[in-house]
Amino acid sequence: MKMNEHALNLLRDLSDAPGASGFEDEVVKVARQYAASIGEMKEDFLRNLYIYRKENTGNKPVLLLDGHSDEVGLIVHSIKPNGCLRFLQLGSWNKNALVSSKVLVRNAKGEYIPGIIAAKPVHFMSAAEKANPSMDISNMVIDIGATSYQDAVENFHVRMGEPVVPATKFYHDEKRGLLFGKAFDCRIGCAAMLEALHRLEGKDLPCDVVAVLSTQEEVGHRGSQVAIHNVKPDIAVVMEGCPADDTFTESYAIQTALGKGPMFRHMDISVICAPRYQRWALDLAAKKGIPVQESVREGGGNNAATVQSTLSGAPAIVAGVPVRYAHSTDCISTEFDFEATVQMVMALLENIDADVIRGM
Numbered sequence: 001m002k003m004n005e006h007a008l009n010l011l012r013d014l015s016d017a018p019g020a021s022g023f024e025d026e027v028v029k030v031a032r033q034y035a036a037s038i039g040e041m042k043e044d045f046l047r048n049l050y051i052y053r054k055e056n057t058g059n060k061p062v063l064l065l066d067g068h069s070d071e072v073g074l075i076v077h078s079i080k081p082n083g084c085l086r087f088l089q090l091g092s093w094n095k096n097a098l099v100s101s102k103v104l105v106r107n108a109k110g111e112y113i114p115g116i117i118a119a120k121p122v123h124f125m126s127a128a129e130k131a132n133p134s135m136d137i138s139n140m141v142i143d144i145g146a147t148s149y150q151d152a153v154e155n156f157h158v159r160m161g162e163p164v165v166p167a168t169k170f171y172h173d174e175k176r177g178l179l180f181g182k183a184f185d186c187r188i189g190c191a192a193m194l195e196a197l198h199r200l201e202g203k204d205l206p207c208d209v210v211a212v213l214s215t216q217e218e219v220g221h222r223g224s225q226v227a228i229h230n231v232k233p234d235i236a237v238v239m240e241g242c243p244a245d246d247t248f249t250e251s252y253a254i255q256t257a258l259g260k261g262p263m264f265r266h267m268d269i270s271v272i273c274a275p276r277y278q279r280w281a282l283d284l285a286a287k288k289g290i291p292v293q294e295s296v297r298e299g300g301g302n303n304a305a306t307v308q309s310t311l312s313g314a315p316a317i318v319a320g321v322p323v324r325y326a327h328s329t330d331c332i333s334t335e336f337d338f339e340a341t342v343q344m345v346m347a348l349l350e351n352i353d354a355d356v357i358r359g360m
């Protein structure tokens with residue numbers, strides 16, 4: 001299964017957009033461009049972006065389609081006398097992924113300027129440091145090339161509180177159907193959601209669909225906590241770019257591999273996805289011949305937790321595009337998984353009706 005040009009451009013633009021938690025402005029801008037034909041859009045103070053299908057009637061059950069717009073990022077903590085920047089995490093990183101990474105630091109003029117998370121040259125490392133390099137964030141710095149505090153402030157215009165994201169650019173390996181980029185958690189989920197809505201334009205659906213690009217998921221589902229109150233959903237489908245386990249796990253325990261379709265989790269440590277709904281969705285996939293995977297996750301967390309614990313606790317499932325190396329600077333996914341996810345989301349939107357919701 002191949003992606004079309006529209007979907008590839010959508011994913012590229014979303015992946016490349018800088019959008020650390022709390023600083024999702026560029027992502028919202030890209031989403032607005034692509035969603036203009038889908039329906040009316042609104043925002044709230046957190047910059048949650050609400051997209052109301054223009055075919056919505058106002059008298060059908062409300063289906064929330066959620067994808068989070070933020071990505072794990074960093075934030076400038078302070079500027080050292082030598083011009084290097086100390087930082088804290090926005091969301092949770094594998095610290096091994098940080099050192100030597102190229103990053104983009106937003107400055108006071110709103111420009112994203114290049115930097116490198118400094119790796120101490122091996123020439124200056126003691127034997128003890130070589131054997132056991134420190135991965136403590138408080139010892140790491142971003143080098144933007146400045147030579148002093150004054151240089152950093154006056155010539156680079158950096159300041160405390162500004163966001164930092166990986167400098168990774170999207171790359172499409174057309175021959176092998178592979179996708180490389182940053183922030184696939186959850187931009188690839190957002191792209192699949194917007195692509196599905198685009199393909200369903202003009203079609204009558206059994207539910208009124210409100211899609212939300214929700215902010216600040218990586219720091220504790222903060223955007224979705226507000227969005228639920230505005231949407232008041234009867235049922236929800238949560239999109240994710242979810243971590244693939246096929247390069248680390250023993251084969252019997254692999255539950256999220258590349259090339260096997262979207263992953264539907266029975267649970268993670270934040271939520272038990274409504275079991276009857278989950279089974280119904282897996283049966284629907286089988287009936288439609290759409291490849292899907294299922295998992296019982298030992299870690300993780302997602303916005304379905306918010307949906308099922310707010311207002312009336314609407315049933316929620318999670319459609320996750322498998323992503324290798326989520327929460328690091330560089331991710332890998334596949335065209336096949338993207339396409340299978342789009343088809344599955346379309347099947348869900350075409351088949352969830354009032355009777356199905358009553359059955360939950």
Ligand SMILES: [Zn+2]
Nearest residue numbers: 185186240241
């Ligand atoms: Zn996510």
